[in-house]
Structure formats: C-alpha cells, structure tokens
Amino acid sequence: MTVIFSKKCEYGLQAVLYLAANERGIESADDIAKNLNIPKEFVSKILQSLTVSGIVISKKGKAGGFALAQDPKKIKLIDIVAAIDGLTMFNNCVLGFPNCNPTKPCPLHDKWGVLRTQTYNMLNEDTIDTFKEKTLRKVAAI
C-alpha cells in the first residue's frame, strides 16, 4: 500500500476542515463522525490529540464537543499534518536510502525534491478558511 497521509491524519484533516466550514462553533465528535462517515471513537481520539497541539479546543459535559482553537484564517493544513503525522516525509528519501542528501543523492533526489516542495507548499500556502465552500459541498455529497 502506498499512502500520503495516515488514516489518523486524513480523518484529522477532514474533521478540522469540517469545523472550519461549519461555523457552528462547538460540534460533538458524534456529529462530526456522522457527517464525515468515519468512526466516532477514532475521530474523538484524534481531536483530543489536536487539543494538545492547540489546533482545536474541547468542551466537556452536555452540549460539549470540539471547536477550532484559532481563527480559521490562521490555521493551515500543514499545521494539522505536522501535529498528527509529523513532517518526516518532507525530509526522508523517497526510495528509502539512508543519508539521501545533495552530496549523496539517490536517483530520484532532485526530481522528487521539487515535487515534495510543491506538496509542502500546497499544504502551507492557504489557510483553512479558504476551503470552506469546497468542504461544505464535499461533505454534503457524502
């Protein structure tokens, strides 16, 4: 299996995008899970971990749930990826060779370097408020 993000990270990205798109403030893990059609307990755990990272906040007790900790104009996808999967993929060799660097490059070093940077930029250049419309439309289609 080839993968870009772990399931944990995919669900985390989806959940945060959903919170940003919804603008309803607090939303329970149960509602989020239902709307995204992903496992409730799992997304709950992921959001809990994102409270530690300062990306979301949680409110306990009845009518509790999760909300963004910051203005969606200040959160980028790369923040969520960094918090969940980390940024190792932007440092490691695509082919798994040890010590892959400009002086000891693997055969794909240069080409992948360019694409990897563009991938990083894709996650870093926009804040999540940019994605509201698209997220709403996508979630509606699930």
Place this chain on the structure above:
Amino acid sequence: MTVIFSKKCEYGLQAVLYLAANERGIESADDIAKNLNIPKEFVSKILQSLTVSGIVISKKGKAGGFALAQDPKKIKLIDIVAAIDGLTMFNNCVLGFPNCNPTKPCPLHDKWGVLRTQTYNMLNEDTIDTFKEKTLRKVAAI
C-alpha cells in the same frame, strides 16, 4: 507517519535498481541485502514476488540468486511500484474523502491532481538503465 511507498516497495525499488546497476547478472539475496544494508529474508521474499510479476528471474541452488528478467532499458520504476504497492495512490483522494472526483472534488482535488500526475510521470518517464551511475554512487555511499 506519512509515507509514499511501503518499506516493501522501497526495498524492492532499491534491489531492482541495484541489479540494474551491477550488471553482474545473478546476484544472491544475501549479497543484495548486505550491499543495501536491508534485511536479507525480507528482500528475498520481495524479489520472489517480483519473479511472479516478471520483473526479475531467480536461479535456485548453489551460485543461484536473482537477476533482471528484462533489459533494464525496458523496466520503469512504475512497474515495480505497480507490482508491489499497486497504483491506488494515483486514484485515491489525498484527504481520504470518498468518491473524490471532478464533479465531487475535495478541497485539494485540483492541486494534488497535478502533483500526483507529475509524481506518476517521474516514475514512468525513465527506464532503470538511466539510473545506473547514480545508483552505483549511492550504494557505494551506504
């Protein structure tokens, strides 16, 4: 953890590149493993599976081992990836949304689509004979 290829695929790519670079014909799993500094039994299994895919051939018995099944001018990295990890990453949504397609796109659909195609091209545009020099230098540095 974020990843592009599975360990299995990384090792498979390394091993095939090594066979192409070495030009010694048959090479034992043991030698390959030592030169690449990866687990022998594991790379042996991977190469066995690549014989089924028609990418390498094996020779049993003393002085046996593995060799390319075809001219390195005919093998591309994408062939190895397809045989080991499959090509699902080139079809699935980066964010893990179901049914991500042009009519129901996720927020990253277009941007990632471009990068994904470029990644595919990177693996598809050159044959592995192109990588001989670079592979030899890289392996020497391990």
Place this chain on the structure above:
DNA sequence: CTTTAATCAGACAAATAAATCTGATTATAG
C-alpha cells in the same frame, strides 16, 4: 439534585505491515 450527554484517560482488540524462521527443494562444485 438528578438525569443526560458529552469529553477524557487508558486499556483492549483487530487488522495490517514488517521481519524472521523452518524445512524442503534445487543445483553447483568438489
């Protein structure tokens, strides 16, 4: 005050990936 509905912490379980082991078979070389 009690019921209800939520997070939280941490254990637990299942599935997948990574790695190892064992014994059989095969073929070369002495």
Place this chain on the structure above:
DNA sequence: CTATAATCAGATTTATTTGTCTGATTAAAG
C-alpha cells in the same frame, strides 16, 4: 556421490496502525 549454498513455500513472530470499549469526570438542563 556428497557437501554446500542458494531459492521457495509457508508458518510464525513482532511492531505498528486502526479501531473499540469501559469507567470516570464534567457540565448543562429540567
């Protein structure tokens, strides 16, 4: 012919990822 060195098939183990469960705590609402 025998010893040796390799692949092969398949079971087994270990590690990691994914997902679930349980009980405690918290807070709102009647």
